[in-house]
Amino acid sequence: MEELRATRIACSLLALFIATAVASSGQTFKTLASFDGTDGGGPFYVTLVQGANGNFFGTTYGDGANDGGTVFEVSPAGRITTLYNFCAQAECADGYEPYAGVALATNGNFYGTTVSGGSTGFGNVFEITPAGKLTTIYSFCYTSSTCDSPGYNPHAGVTQGSNGNFYGTTFQGTSNDTYNDGAIYEITGAGTIEGVFNFDIYAGDGGAPSGALVQASNGDFYGTTEGGGTNFYGAVFQATPALNVTTLYSFCTLSNCGDGQEPIGGVIQASNGKFYGTTAYGGANGDGTVFEINLAGKLTTLYSFCSQTNCADGGIPQAGLVQATDGNFYGVTSSFGSNGSGTLFRITPSGNLKVLHSFCSEANCADGDSAIGAPMQATNGDLYGTTDGGGTSGVGTIYRWSTGLAPFVETIPTSGKVGARITILGNSLAGATSVTFNGTAASSFTAAANEIEVTVPTGATTGTVQVVTSNETLSSNVPFQVLP
Numbered sequence: 001m002e003e004l005r006a007t008r009i010a011c012s013l014l015a016l017f018i019a020t021a022v023a024s025s026g027q028t029f030k031t032l033a034s035f036d037g038t039d040g041g042g043p044f045y046v047t048l049v050q051g052a053n054g055n056f057f058g059t060t061y062g063d064g065a066n067d068g069g070t071v072f073e074v075s076p077a078g079r080i081t082t083l084y085n086f087c088a089q090a091e092c093a094d095g096y097e098p099y100a101g102v103a104l105a106t107n108g109n110f111y112g113t114t115v116s117g118g119s120t121g122f123g124n125v126f127e128i129t130p131a132g133k134l135t136t137i138y139s140f141c142y143t144s145s146t147c148d149s150p151g152y153n154p155h156a157g158v159t160q161g162s163n164g165n166f167y168g169t170t171f172q173g174t175s176n177d178t179y180n181d182g183a184i185y186e187i188t189g190a191g192t193i194e195g196v197f198n199f200d201i202y203a204g205d206g207g208a209p210s211g212a213l214v215q216a217s218n219g220d221f222y223g224t225t226e227g228g229g230t231n232f233y234g235a236v237f238q239a240t241p242a243l244n245v246t247t248l249y250s251f252c253t254l255s256n257c258g259d260g261q262e263p264i265g266g267v268i269q270a271s272n273g274k275f276y277g278t279t280a281y282g283g284a285n286g287d288g289t290v291f292e293i294n295l296a297g298k299l300t301t302l303y304s305f306c307s308q309t310n311c312a313d314g315g316i317p318q319a320g321l322v323q324a325t326d327g328n329f330y331g332v333t334s335s336f337g338s339n340g341s342g343t344l345f346r347i348t349p350s351g352n353l354k355v356l357h358s359f360c361s362e363a364n365c366a367d368g369d370s371a372i373g374a375p376m377q378a379t380n381g382d383l384y385g386t387t388d389g390g391g392t393s394g395v396g397t398i399y400r401w402s403t404g405l406a407p408f409v410e411t412i413p414t415s416g417k418v419g420a421r422i423t424i425l426g427n428s429l430a431g432a433t434s435v436t437f438n439g440t441a442a443s444s445f446t447a448a449a450n451e452i453e454v455t456v457p458t459g460a461t462t463g464t465v466q467v468v469t470s471n472e473t474l475s476s477n478v479p480f481q482v483l484p
Helices: 002-024
Strands: 028-034 056-060 070-074 080-085 110-114 124-128 134-139 166-170 183-187 193-198 221-225 235-239 245-250 267-269 275-279 289-293 299-304 329-333 343-347 353-358 383-387 397-402 410-412 415-417 421-425 434-437 445-447 451-455 465-468 473-475 481-483
Touching: 221 267, 353 397
Parallel strands: 415 481
Antiparallel strands: 028 397, 056 070, 070 080, 110 124, 124 134, 166 183, 183 193, 221 235, 235 245, 267 275, 275 289, 289 299, 329 343, 343 353, 383 397, 410 421, 421 451, 434 465, 445 451, 465 473
């Protein structure tokens, strides 16, 4: 009896230890803020971006003072500040309805797009300072005979390339683009179009791109299209900086589109060099997939949504993924889940998926409804994201998922030549005592609470950037590439 009693006590203590370990990991979901309409509403394909002040920046598709959407700033504690209300100019010359979020550029300002408005009414590219001063740098137009527009209605934002220019896509082509299938463009910060590629679905290209481009470690850009490709159900493509485009994979190659169809959210390059993304439809159950694709175009379906009873794992993912510092991928679905309003999930590189949160789990969907934009990992280790609906006013939320992951630093940009000026984002950096690039120390730098300005030192090689403070050593989330 005493041995049995001792065994039971040991088991109880083990269970308590396991429960405590799980609880101490800090994996919790919290709704940080709800939009109320006056500060915008309906953040769409929006992935938040961290600014130099430690706050996060994004856009809303609608509402705001002029019902044209907004650019907003939100603190880690959830305080929303409206930086700009679109449609503030006559005939919405400043644009309206930004589908995607903004990108932080090397000059410290943010760049983004609107799907409508601008001087011609077909969308624009804009620059906005952290203080909220907005400048339209380019307006798309319908007929390329009257302007040099690569197309119109950009659903995606822009990506700054290693050459300093911005790369983006338009969902539709110009009127004299034979099939009106959309385009890829390169534009300077001053608003000059440097290059254009027009998709042609009847030539095997993709068509109707919605997701943002990503510049890979080889210098080329990768993205997806909702339509086109050999089977007209979307494609993954590769584009050189000169916009020579190759279709890597056409979806719906397998019977019943078992490999997925309609990838909306773009792809990311993971630490293993491969690319990962989602399709909104197709897969084994018709409700979307998570896929992996290598540089040669070999695609592997890692997961098909609606594989769990009553689609508890969610379905119809319209966003891409983010790879966190634990090596896993995080993403959202816009539909299904245990409450019918989508999920936040984690998936391993081998395809094991776990639902972290089912939206609409609170009364009146106070925790959000229908997440369409991918989450991001902030330098404090936590994940942040938005929902298109729900919240206290029904027009969207900002949430935080505390993962228990350690803080890190992020370099802007993630590549550069020796002598290039680099911004390092993080938290509690003011007391930094050293900055190294793959072991090579920077001779000088300027540190503030949430950012460090530093020059890539002579002798630096590609690898991890480390910042030493009085309390800890912080490493970059991705290797910094030293360019020749």
